[in-house]
Amino acid sequence: MKKTFLLLLLSLSAIAGEINIAVAANVSYAIDELKAVFAKHYPDTKVQVTLGSSGKLTAQIKNGAPYGLFMAANMKYPASLYADGIAVTKPVVYAQGALAYLSAKPMDFSKGIALVADKSVSKIAIANPKTAPYGTAAVEAMQKGGVYDAAKPKFVYAESISQTVTYALTAADVGFIAKSSLYSPKMAQYKENVNWASVDPALYTPIKQGVVLLKNAGKSAEYKAFYDFMLSDEAKAILRRYGYIVQ
Template identity: 60%
Template sequence: MKKIVLGLLFLCSTIFAGTINIAVAANVSYAINDLIAEFNKTNKDTKVEVVLGASGKFTTQIQNGAPFDVFMSADMKFPEILKKEGLTAREPVIYAQGSLAMLSSKELDFSKGITLVSENNIKKIAIANPKTAPYGTAAVEALKNANILEKVEEKFVYAESISQAVTYAMTAADIGFIAKSSLYDEKMSQYKEGKNWISVDPKLYTPIDQGIVVLNRAKDNKEAHAFYDFILSPKAKEIFLKFGYLVK
C-alpha cells in the first residue's frame, strides 16, 4: 500500500512539474499573453497558469493560503502588505507604471477633460471598486483633485475589477475610468482617441506603480523566480510599452 501511495505522489508531482500559478491584476490581462509567449521562448517547459482579478482580493486570498507562486499587482501597496506579513520570498519591485483613461462607446466632447463626467448627459460612470482595485483608487483621487468628486459620486457604477470597468463603460454606463492599457487590445481599435476616449491628466492622481513579488509558496521554485526576473527584463519592458504602460 505504501508503494502505491508513493507512486501516486510521484505521479502528481510529475504532472504539475513546470507549472507556476500567477495572480495577475486585471489591467494586465491585455498584455499577459504576449508576456507569457516571450517568456516561453527561453522557458519552453514552463506552463504559466494565470488567474485575473482585483489586487485587493488577491491579497486577501494569499493571506488565507491561496496557492499562488507569483503576484503581479496593480500597485505596490498590496505586495508591500504581504512582505510585512512575511508572505513573500522576493522583494516587491515595480515592473511598470499604469495610466488612467476615460472611455465611452459614444462620441463625446472629450476636449472638456475630466470635467466631462459632471455633464448632465452623463448619468452613469463606470469605476473599479476603489477598495480593491488601485485604478479605482486613482480615479477617485483624480476626481477629488479636479474638485468634482462630490458632484459625480452618485453616478458611480462599481465594477469588481478594472477589466469589468471596461465592459461597463461600453455597456451599462455612459463613460468609465479604465486602464489605458486596455485600449491597446485589438478589439478596442474601433474606439478613437478624442472621440471615444482620452487619457486622464496624470497630474490629478498618484502614479500607479505596479508591483511584482514571488510568494513564499514558491521560495524554492526556480521557474517562479525565472518569471519574476523576466518581467523585469528589457524584453518584457518592450511589451509593456506596446500596451501603453510606462517603464523605467
C-alpha cells in the first residue's frame, strides 16, 4: 500500500511539472526574476529552488539530494560532479561573478584592499572559503593584496555568500560579498564608494559560475528547458542587471 501511494505521489508530481534545482546563494537576488521570466514560457512548470553554498549543495547532491540541475558559484564543484558521473552535462559558464566590499557605515574605500587591515576595522564578514567560492576569492584577494595575515583574526565566517551580506551589515564592520547582491532593490540605500566598492578584479581568479544537468533530471524536457533558458539571451540580460559578466 505504501509503495503504491508513493508511486501515485511521484506520478502526480511528474504531471504537475515540478522541477527541483540547487542554486548557489549568490544567485538568490536574481533567481526570482529568472523564475518569473521562465514561467512566461513554461507556465505549467513549477520551479523549486534550494539555495546554499556550492560546497554544501555539492555534498547534498553526492548524498542523493533530489535535484535535477545545479547552478554553482564556480566551475570546481560541477566539474567534480561530472567526473563522478552525477552530472550528465559538462559544466558550462552561465555567468561570471565579482567581489565587493560592503559596510553599513561609511568607509574610506579609496584605501582598496588595505582597508581590511585598518585598525578601525575589528570584524570582517567572509563566506566560509571551504564551501563558498566567493569566500575562496576573498581569501585570495587578501593574500595577493598582502593583508591576509592582518585580516584573518578579524574574520566572522558565514555559511554562504548571502548570509555574508547580513553579517556585513549587522555583525561586522565590513564584509566581502557578491557584487550581485548590491543590485537587489533592498540594497538601494547603500551607496557606491560610501557603503560599498568593487574589489580589484586583478586580486582574485575570475569567478566563473557553472551549470550542469544532473542524473535526477532523467529525460525530463522541463529540466532541459530551464537549462537552455539559463544560457539564453533573456537570462543573460537579467544576470547583467544584477552585476554579472556574461558572454
